[in-house]
Structure formats: structure tokens, C-alpha cells
Amino acid sequence: MLWHAGNAEEEAVFLRPLVDGLAKLGYVEGKNVIYEHRFPAEQPERFKAMAAELAQLNLDVIITSASAAAYAAKAATKTTPIVFIIVADPVGGGLVNSFSRPGGNITGYAVVDVSPKRLQLFKETFPNLSRVALLINPDNRSTAQRFFDQVVAAASPLDLTVQPIEVLGPRDFERALSLIPRDKKTGVITVFDPMFFNERRQIAQVAMAYGLPVMAPADVYVKAGALMSYGPNLVDLFRRAATSVDKILKGEQPGNLPVELPIKYDFVINLATAKTIQMDIPATLLARADEVIE
Template sequence: MKRLLPVAAAATTAALLLTGCGSGGEQSGDGKEAKKVTVGISQFVEHPSLDAAREGFVEGLKEGGYTEGENLTLDVQNASGDQATATNIASNFASSKDDLVLGIATPSAQSLAQAVTDKPVLFTAVTDPVDAGLVNSQDAPGGNVTGTTDMNPVADQIKLVKQLKPSAKSVGIIYSSGETNSQIQVDEAKKAAQAEGLKVVEKTVTTTAEVAQAAESFDTDAIYVPTDNKVVAGLEAVISAAESKKIPLIAGEGDSVERGALATQGLNYKDLGKQTGAMAVKILKDGAKPGEMAVESQKDTKLILNAKAAEAMGVEIPQSLRDKADQVIE
């Protein structure tokens, strides 16, 4: 896999690699031949959740008969959290000979959808693809774009605040003001918090560098972090703030809990990526049309608790919650 190539060279490199590909392929488990293909991947920023989605995507391709170095060439580009870079990557992919392109996270997916019109575009780690302007509807996307959504059970996540700290009266939410997916989750979180009798205090950031100051400024009984790319990239600063304030930190997905957040009722990004890879196989091998493929979601979420984080944040996890957990990180 090529990683972090200079953006200006992306299209040229992909074309040169593709030149060496013949018409041969290999047989997959379903007996159909998987011909040699090149897939471009635009990832908005590097952090464990999006990295897991990319790794799962590659696994999904492999399970469908496409193996990197054999009949699959990957051109992986990273925007490093910069929208202008994501736009440039998309422009290069538009002029490349890639057979399919993938956008990981809403900003990268939006850039690809706007720039690439003559080849299949898939997305993953996108909260609301309709609101983001990627598809006409989740059931009937239309055009050349489809993929998987990472919309979380936000209300269930907010309920964890009082389950872990019954005396809580307020929750701080930190998110990027420029991410559509985050605003959607925050709106849901505010509704859920009201139902729980929790006052919401919002802090917005424009860059990952601002996360630490925003987290330290909270004077609330808990902190909630949605699946916001810029905040999750700087999650350690939020964890540190929660530990110093001795308040629970609730996250939007499992990777953040593994890193040190206290709890989530969330999805698995590697599984979501693998699901997206299976969609790519249907397009590349079976000729499926993205516009006719419904946007998919992960149906099963998991309750994940971090016992070490609970101790560091001065929170005692109720036994009843432990008993319901799918995973407890000790």
C-alpha cells in the first residue's frame, strides 16, 4: 500500500502502476474472476477510527478476491484534516485511471462526490450522507455515489452519563464547527440530554490544536465527544481533562474507549470498513451500479467500558452496567 504520497503525484503514480496491469486476475471464493484493478482512497485525517475503517475496507476487498500486490493496487492519500488538500486529492483522482475511489469521512467524501463523476465513488465514516449532499436518499442514492454511514445511537450514549454519574446535571460537548456530521450528532445529543435533564455546554474548535484548551475550559459533570474527526485526532487532550476534573468522558465509538475514554454504545469502524469493501467488490466484480445500491449501516452496536479510565476519572462503574457490557477493558 502506498501511503501519504505527494498529492500532485497521485494521479500520475496511479496511472503508471495501472499500466503494468494486464487483463489477468484470480478466482475468488464465488468462482468469479477478480480482474486487476486500482482503487484510490482519500482519508480526511489519520486517527484510529478512520484508520480502522480503511483497514477493514482493504480486508473486505481481499475477502472478495482482490489482494494488494497481486490484482489490486491501492493509491492511499491523506488530507491531514485540511479541506483544501482533500479537494486537491479529489481533483487528482478525477483525472486518474482508478477503477473506483473511496472517501473516508464526510469532508473527503464530499470532495470526491463533487469532483469524480465518471467512476464509482464509495464513502464510509459519514454520519448523514443525505444532509452532506452525497446521495438523493439512503435507499436510492442515484448518481455514482454510495457507501456506509456511521450514524451512532447518540441518545443511548448520552444516557450513559447518568448511568455512570447519577448526580450529573450537565454535559460538555466538544466538536468541530466545520464538520456537518458533528453538528448532526450534537443536535441529537442536545435532544437526548434534555430528556435526561442534562444541561448542555458546547465548545467548538476549528483545528485539532484547539482541542486541549476547549476541553480544559469545561465546568460540567461529564464530557461527550461525538465521532468528530478533528476532536478524535486530539482525543488524548480530552482524556487528560476528564481525568484531571474527575468526570466521565463518553465517546461516540469504541476506538476512543480503547484509547482512554470511559464508555460508549457504539459501532466498530473496522467492521464498517469491511462492509464498505464488500460493496466495492459488488461494483468491481459484479458490475453493480452505486446509484442503485442502498446506503448501508452497521446494525449491531456494542456497549464498551474502560475500567482503567473509570478509575482515572474517579467513577465507579455500576455492576448492572458491567453485566450488560459487550466488552470491559481492564
């Protein structure tokens, strides 16, 4: 398994459901399956080196978490089956040939753009919202540009302007968020990015200190303190990935297994955070939320 964070503890929120999903299908660690975990800690050279290392181990399958790991694994081997999880636009990025027939030695679980719905919910929550500050990781330039274009397209019909905010590494969030106006008319948007996932608690803490509402891409950010999220249930994706791994281990070719998309989408609100930043959440939005954290 090629992850993106620095250790198993940082990946626990996804590692556990994946391993549990495999266990329910009969794959018990230490009994009939051995897991080789690699944690690149977001360092590009480590992704490449660790993918190459896994490719040399004669594994039955390589599972990857997020885009950087998936592309590193594909570059490292053309024979070992690969199952990727959480990759945006795998066709446009050249990871697979198509969703229906990915081809080669790879398949997986993609995420799709839901920016229109996320911004709609953000605007409904804060009718005075006129600007969204989009956090961008310049180390993932191509992905960041795609997310920026998607958010700009979704913002236009809502009369929202988009302010890109580059975050130059894990220690740069305080500086980056200090650039965002604290005028009760500006909200923060975070997108799928491994660094933002790893630093989700820091993002939430700094945003709360500045009184900024954050709309995140998944519930794990809200459980770390972000104000709200709308997006795919990522834990469910990792749990479902066990099914594809099982099929491959039983002889199916990954290139013949369609790339799958999220089934569950969740709208989650953190009321404790709303109180901290002194923002009221309309009762109609609370009633529509899949989960409210108090």
C-alpha cells in the first residue's frame, strides 16, 4: 500500500476501513495476507522511490491513496495490478484509458467535481457571501489549476469571486490564511489535496482563530474542526476498494474492471465551530445535513 502521509497514525482514518473491508472478505493480516505499507510523507522523491521499491517486491496488488501515489505506482510497474483510491480525472490525467475499460494493470476509485453543489450550500448558509478564497498547493500545479477552473466556473452563476491563495508547505497556513479578508463576506474553500488532508486540523484551527468559515471536500475535515463539508464519503470509498482487490486476487484483470465513483455524498456541519466563529447556521441547512457535530 502506497499512502501519502508520513505514518500509519496519520492514515488511520482510511487505513482501518480498507483493512477491515479486506478482513470481511477473508483476508486476515498475519494469516493469509501480508501488508507492505509505505508512507512518503508528501515528498515527491519518496513517492517515486517507494513505488519502485514496491514494484520490486513481487506483490499481488498495489493499493494507492490519492493522485501522487497512483501516478508514481503506474510509472513504476506495468505488470503488478494497481488499485487507486481518490484520484480526480484519471482519464484526463492519463492514468486510465476510460472509466469503463481502464486498460493495462490499473483500476480504482475516482472522485468527481461537486463544486457547484458545495458553493450552493456555502451561499445558502451565508447569503452575504461574495468571495471565496481557494487554497491551492502549488506543488500540485496541474491538479490545482483544474480545481481552480472548476471552482471559478461554479462560482460565476452565484456571483461569487474566487481568490486563489497559495499555501507554500505545511508551515505556511497561518501566513496564507492571514491574506483572506475577515469581513463576514468571504469563505474558505479547500479541495482534495494530500497536504490539506494531512494538515486538516491546522487549517481548521487557523481558520477559527481568524473567524473564517471553511467549506471542505469531505467529512474528515469537519471532524477535525472545519465548519462544513460536502463531498464523497471517503471512508466508504476505501471500504469498497477491498472488493476490487478481492476480484484481482481471484484472477480478474484490473484493466477490465471499470473505474468506480462515489456512491455516498455527505453534507456535514460542525456547530461547535460555528459557535466559535460566531456564525449562525440556518435551521433549514441543519435539517438537510447528513451529520451535525455539536
